[in-house]
């Protein structure tokens with residue numbers, strides 16, 4: 001038998017980039033834990049990272065290439081891809097083809113895809129889902145610093161005295177970094193200000209929450225700059241010695257935001273709160289401003305970024321411990337993608353198309369005769385070009401644009417129309433439906449390469465399982481196609497280490513310090529050293545300079561070495577609410593889900609906290625629409641419509657709604673936020689305004705509700721609304737319709753898969769308004785149950801789940817109970833799961849609080865809830881606080 005072994009790798013989810021130890025036991029079972037030696041997380045993992053071990057099974061994986069839906073061998077599939085791309089290029093030119101790639105590819109995958117498109121196909125039509133994610137930060141950095149640089153490191157969160165989190169739900173989206181800042185706050189009393197229209201879990205634990213009106217960040221930060229100028233809190237020496245453009249920028253800020261009263265009015269905030277924020281900022285030297293999609297995903301995201309950076313430059317708070325603007329990156333390798341030049345307007349290794357000498361440099365390095373000479377199409381424009389037939393062949397890798405692109409119905413129509421679509425993925429998705437050729441990619445546990453996290457730290461992802469079936473690494477697939485297109489010499493890599501060395505060498509090529517992105521010191525890394533590679537920051541140049549925090553010397557990678565102030569003014573969001581679409585729809589993330597749920601959606605404990613697609617509404621907005629918690633709503637914007645359940649929430653401001661971005665057609669009938677989102681983009685970055693679109697929300701008058709619990713993996717059709725969530729041993733399908741109940745019953749019954757040998761129990765009430773059925777397998781255990789009736793008649797899902805999970809023969813009492821639709825002994829349901837790590841429900845927490853647990857520590861000691869990743873701690877605290885309020889009343 002094999003020995004147990006433990007492999008050091010990196011989490012494939014967010015940009016925190018936590019180290020993971022994957023253990024393969026002697027019997028072949030795998031488990032994961034945080035890597036105590038990794039400097040991003042020191043052993044901690046969040047709920048998603050903790051559940052990685054549950055995403056490794058072969059279920060649902062693509063195992064073989066497919067051509068037009070039939071299985072094919074690799075040679076046939078690769079030949080066809082190469083032929084179709086070559087033919088389109090020969091006939092219509094290089095700009096008739098495109099790659100749409102992902103910040104979840106490894107640097108080595110990304111490097112070869114970029115090299116193939118820009119260097120050898122000769123078009124810059126390679127763009128990435130980072131366009132929807134980090135493009136505004138990239139553009140803002142380049143305007144201010146001359147290069148796409150995040151100056152800070154994670155320790156800055158620990159040695160800051162004030163952390164401003166704007167447009168970032170850090171508690172849910174970068175949980176381990178959030179825990180690090182809270183731990184440090186416990187020691188040094190760091191103040192935290194959260195700027196977010198919603199009262200998020202992040203806002204729950206802050207000192208000051210500014211629930212600004214959507215899209216008004218520029219005004220708020222212009223007001224801050226004006227306040228700093230007016231109160232003499234600027235660092236004149238720093239401005240004089242290290243920056244340019246201050247006067248014009250300050251003048252515009254003062255004109256845009258002449259007084260705190262004007263800012264407060266324009267942002268929808270209380271003047272006292274604005275004043276408090278400005279005073280805190282003005283008085284605190286060690287101030288860090290971290291931002292994410294509330295800033296980037298905006299029609300003015302680049303201006304938002306520069307408005308923030310302006311305030312840091314004005315106070316000289318950059319490049320020193322605990323200071324600086326800090327763009328927290330989303331995907332595990334958003335940074336790596338930016339480094340290789342995977343955005344259509346970049347060329348490679350932080351070089352762009354601005355001058356011939358640069359293009360010539362990259363061309364000589366790659367020995368590429370036909371290098372692209374100008375930028376290519378950015379994501380939204382790329383899909384437009386697919387729609388209008390300019391792009392004849394498209395290759396999508398590691399992203400799910402049919403769900404995640406704004407105006408997703410148009411994107412779907414474009415994919416359907418495109419002559420030739422290739423999709424590389426690990427599983428079937430809404431996008432793979434449009435694939436002419438489907439290529440099975442190796443997944444996280446099988447992949448070998450590097451990723452860069454938010455703090456410019458490169459870590460290794462190492463394989464610890466063999467790829468199932470015929471799945472192959474993305475870099476190899478790209479190289480195999482390149483070879484078939486006639487570029488074999490330039491893509492003759494045998495291993496990712498070779499690609500990494502070349503990438504490092506390119507970053508150092510003819511670079512005597514003009515480009516800070518320099519990995520020259522790693523250009524000669526041996527295979528052994530690559531294999532053993534420990535996490536490290538860049539730059540890491542050949543000259544041996546090792547820097548962690550950047551810009552400490554006050555020198556910036558602009559031609560005059562000065563940072564640039566960028567004058568910006570507040571502009572309106574692309575669309576404003578009106579009588580037709582009276583609410584502002586905001587979209588974003590949930591704690592336990594990752595994007596389009598292709599991995600996290602299959603893990604029961606990650607589905608438990610928010611099992612159904614829902615839209616959050618302020619109580620008054622819900623009441624005005626006669627909507628209560630759990631009702632089905634119809635949401636429509638000028639781009640499309642979806643349906644989702646209503647969640648009434650005090651965390652929403654009036655007039656605003658929030659919908660998670662996660663639900664695809666694999667998990668619900670029609671609940672993808674992308675169908676509603678606006679494709680209007682920022683003029684500088686091309687990033688769409690995913691955080692704001694006017695929406696109309698009305699009640700859907702449902703006639704019936706049903707729940708199907710089953711071992712089978714189904715995609716229901718014909719229902720007005722359905723959604724499903726993974727549970728122990730199978731799936732729960734929530735069904736709803738607008739038909740009368742008897743028709744609903746007929747429709748729902750079609751889902752029942754009764755095998756001959758199964759026993760089948762069935763009950764219809766006299767009036768035909770309720771229906772219950774269960775099928776019992778050969779061993780007497782419940783294989784499936786369907787219950788239809790009025791929503792309040794349906795039993796607690798926990799009970800049904802426990803019946804499915806046991807796989808034990810059903811007792812007579814259980815059978816009766818199933819037919820009567822009521823649990824036999826009313827077992828106290830644990831309720832909605834709050835702590836995903838230890839599966840602790842809200843009812844358990846409430847009763848623990850009622851019986852005296854009045855602190856997080858006491859809850860942790862009793863139920864373990866909140867003691868692992870900690871991302872549920874704010875919710876637990878809210879339950880404790882609610883009890884205190886009750887007690888006081």
Ligand SMILES: Nc1nc2c(c(=O)[nH]1)N[C@H]1C(S)=C(S)[C@@H](COP(=O)(O)OP(=O)(O)OC[C@H]3O[C@@H](n4cnc5c(=O)[nH]c(N)nc54)[C@H](O)[C@@H]3O)O[C@H]1N2
Pocket residue numbers: 013014015133166167168169170172173174195196197198200213214215216217292293294295329330331586587588589590591592593594595691
């Ligand atoms: N659990 C989980 N974590 C993730 C991911 C995931 O899918 N799930 N994805 C990863 C990725 S790729 C990314 S990009 C990051 C995203 O991480 P975040 O940006 O933190 O997450 P979001 O929920 O998209 O949006 C953040 C907040 O912006 C707020 N916001 C909306 N409009 C405005 C505005 O006009 N101004 C301001 N100041 N705020 C506004 C929203 O209310 C929301 O709370 O998360 C990463 N981490």
Ligand SMILES: Nc1nc2c(c(=O)[nH]1)N[C@H]1C(S)=C(S)[C@@H](COP(=O)(O)OP(=O)(O)OC[C@H]3O[C@@H](n4cnc5c(=O)[nH]c(N)nc54)[C@H](O)[C@@H]3O)O[C@H]1N2
Pocket residue numbers: 102104105129130132133134293297330331397398399400401403404405406424425426427429441442443444447474587588589594595596597598599661673674677690691
């Ligand atoms: N409305 C709205 N839309 C949004 C956002 C929002 O906030 N609101 N956020 C945007 C942001 S910031 C982002 S980053 C995007 C994310 O959107 P997507 O990138 O579309 O989301 P994922 O579900 O992460 O898609 C990754 C795909 O790659 C597959 N995959 C996983 N590993 C591998 C691999 O190793 N190789 C290959 N070839 N495939 C792999 C997965 O199965 C999955 O299908 O969504 C954007 N869209």
Ligand code: SF4
Pocket residue numbers: 011012013014015016017018041044045046047048049050173174175176177
């Ligand atoms: S915070 Fe969570 S999702 Fe992000 S890298 Fe760490 S474990 Fe993975």
Ligand SMILES: [Mo]
Pocket residue numbers: 132133134330331
């Ligand atoms: Mo992202």
